[in-house]
Amino acid sequence: MESILVLTHADDTGAILTKASLETVTAALALAARLSAPLTIGIVAADATPPANSLAATGSRLLAVSGEPFAQPRYATDAAACEALCRAAAATIVLVPGSSRFTRIAAAVAHRLHGFIDTHITSIAPQMQGAPGLASETRESDSPPSAVEATRWFYRQRIEAVLTRDARPWFLLLDAGTNAPYAAEPGSAQVEQIPVTLAEIRTTVTGLRSPQQGTQTIRPDAKLLFVAGAGWTKKQPDGQTHVPEAADLILGFLRSTSASLGSSKSLVDQGGEGQSVLPFLTHLNQIGQTGATPRHPKGLSTCCHGEEPHVVGWRFIAERRAISLDPNCGWSRGKADVVYVADAFQVILKLNALLTQAQS
Amino acid sequence: MPIPLHIVVCAGIVPDPLQTLEPITGPGLKNEMLLPAVLDPWAASALYEAAALAAKNPGSKVWLVSLGPKAKLQQVMMTIAQKVPFELIPIDGPIGGFPDAHSTAAVLAETIAALPGLDRSRLLLFGGWESANRGAGVTLQLVGERLGITDQFQGVDQITLRDDGSFEVLERVEGGKHQVSVCLGAPAVLGWATGNLAEPRNNPQIGMANMRTLMPALQKAKPATLAPNGLRYVSVALPKQQRTTRVVKDLTPDEIAAELAAWIGAE
Numbered sequence: 001m002e003s004i005l006v007l008t009h010a011d012d013t014g015a016i017l018t019k020a021s022l023e024t025v026t027a028a029l030a031l032a033a034r035l036s037a038p039l040t041i042g043i044v045a046a047d048a049t050p051p052a053n054s055l056a057a058t059g060s061r062l063l064a065v066s067g068e069p070f071a072q073p074r075y076a077t078d079a080a081a082c083e084a085l086c087r088a089a090a091a092t093i094v095l096v097p098g099s100s101r102f103t104r105i106a107a108a109v110a111h112r113l114h115g116f117i118d119t120h121i122t123s124i125a126p127q128m129q130g131a132p133g134l135a136s137e138t139r140e141s142d143s144p145p146s147a148v149e150a151t152r153w154f155y156r157q158r159i160e161a162v163l164t165r166d167a168r169p170w171f172l173l174l175d176a177g178t179n180a181p182y183a184a185e186p187g188s189a190q191v192e193q194i195p196v197t198l199a200e201i202r203t204t205v206t207g208l209r210s211p212q213q214g215t216q217t218i219r220p221d222a223k224l225l226f227v228a229g230a231g232w233t234k235k236q237p238d239g240q241t242h243v244p245e246a247a248d249l250i251l252g253f254l255r256s257t258s259a260s261l262g263s264s265k266s267l268v269d270q271g272g273e274g275q276s277v278l279p280f281l282t283h284l285n286q287i288g289q290t291g292a293t294p295r296h297p298k299g300l301s302t303c304c305h306g307e308e309p310h311v312v313g314w315r316f317i318a319e320r321r322a323i324s325l326d327p328n329c330g331w332s333r334g335k336a337d338v339v340y341v342a343d344a345f346q347v348i349l350k351l352n353a354l355l356t357q358a359q360s
Numbered sequence: 361m362p363i364p365l366h367i368v369v370c371a372g373i374v375p376d377p378l379q380t381l382e383p384i385t386g387p388g389l390k391n392e393m394l395l396p397a398v399l400d401p402w403a404a405s406a407l408y409e410a411a412a413l414a415a416k417n418p419g420s421k422v423w424l425v426s427l428g429p430k431a432k433l434q435q436v437m438m439t440i441a442q443k444v445p446f447e448l449i450p451i452d453g454p455i456g457g458f459p460d461a462h463s464t465a466a467v468l469a470e471t472i473a474a475l476p477g478l479d480r481s482r483l484l485l486f487g488g489w490e491s492a493n494r495g496a497g498v499t500l501q502l503v504g505e506r507l508g509i510t511d512q513f514q515g516v517d518q519i520t521l522r523d524d525g526s527f528e529v530l531e532r533v534e535g536g537k538h539q540v541s542v543c544l545g546a547p548a549v550l551g552w553a554t555g556n557l558a559e560p561r562n563n564p565q566i567g568m569a570n571m572r573t574l575m576p577a578l579q580k581a582k583p584a585t586l587a588p589n590g591l592r593y594v595s596v597a598l599p600k601q602q603r604t605t606r607v608v609k610d611l612t613p614d615e616i617a618a619e620l621a622a623w624i625g626a627e
Contacts, residue, residue, distance in 0.1 A: 075511060117462075205540070206540045323616070340608045346613035351616075
């Protein structure tokens, strides 16, 4: 019989669990119910009481590793904390949120427990299932039915696979944004404190730093992703580049819509090649084959081509529209819902005016 | 004061991003051995950062440990060898994203532990924080764990070495920010994101120097088999991506802006 542990951690404030942690609790509750498996929740926080109280309604066994060393994300302390939680829970399946904090240590913890890990899991199913609607599917015919199957992407979101493992413990690191965050009225929770003996701590976390002064253009919770392509810095019909104007238009749009800004690799790379660049763009904005694959309900692409390396950056965008001067752009081959064949400079100028007018 | 470092970069080879991929039973990719290959992009960032760090610290050495079919490694190294100086440690093994990461890590860790002349107290283990094929982001972490390294950083964009041997690291975290950490010094694992360096230009002199050791190393590459560790693939498929696209050619910028404003405002 399977038993399930979900690992969670507090956010920067220390008072609540991170959204990714709460999403993993949702997935764990669903899996535990389907497998009729006991569920344990482990918490890593400086003070685990407030986060634990938010989980009281789950009725699960709650374990915690607490103390000042666990206030900050750090490999040595987080790995030790999660190892202790896993040993105390002795679960066969461990669900882990795909946060930067736990992504840093989950594989190491699996190794210490003589277990195995699969990451970037987008869904978990308790029994063999097909992948409805998938094209060109290759089903591994000799795969016997198994208790748990996990779905994840390979080749940077270009191939989707359903996999399973016999080996236990099996760690599954869930991608953020794939489940609804767990929410319930806080209660009074009974928490078992798990002691941890730490070796020498050689790393000190000194804080967080934004990549540049000024506007923060990456907003993971935004409803809209705005993608700027290299066309913004190319010569326009008057034979000149208009990079400052492009920057004003893009920032104006971001201010009006609170959208998150993504960029193509080619645009970000121009900085290293000595060309004019948009001053607020960094590699952190990069989406696609060598960048992020963010999750947003809507996406608007401007001045991009639609080659596959770009498209992988859009894999998890629900509604997609694009503005491109090229009527034969790759976007018109079934990758966007709407393609506007137009000059993005003109359209965004008008759009910003409309959005500003609507706000006022 | 320069600090001589021993930097080991783990880097795989992946299909050129512009290639069309088609899964086949196994699982694997159709005509995988025929697809043009490149050094894994984030691991390539790690290699260039390693070379830059070694150049600033005389007495340092860079090893490039790469697992893949010998013939494909040779093809990729013809380009990479012209970029920066390194000693190649090839391992002749399977290509692709579907083998188990734990097995890959075991082979890499065993190879690194056996490197002649490697001083583990000066070891910085570099690699990409994720590969462009499996993309699990666990291999480097597992290698570090097997080598007993308890200071690990993932999604690294910058390392700044200090005179006392300690270093500051910038790691990518949520919300487009960097977490800043200070580590007392080597040994440490750094899984690189993009970093800050552009791809170095080809330098024939570096290429000739690398080639002296590269070809003999490829000839002596040890074969490796990767155990599945109970991993089974139920299905492998291309995503259903075809959308019914409306191509709008005849609207003015004003009309398009109005349509977009309504779309953005709609729930």
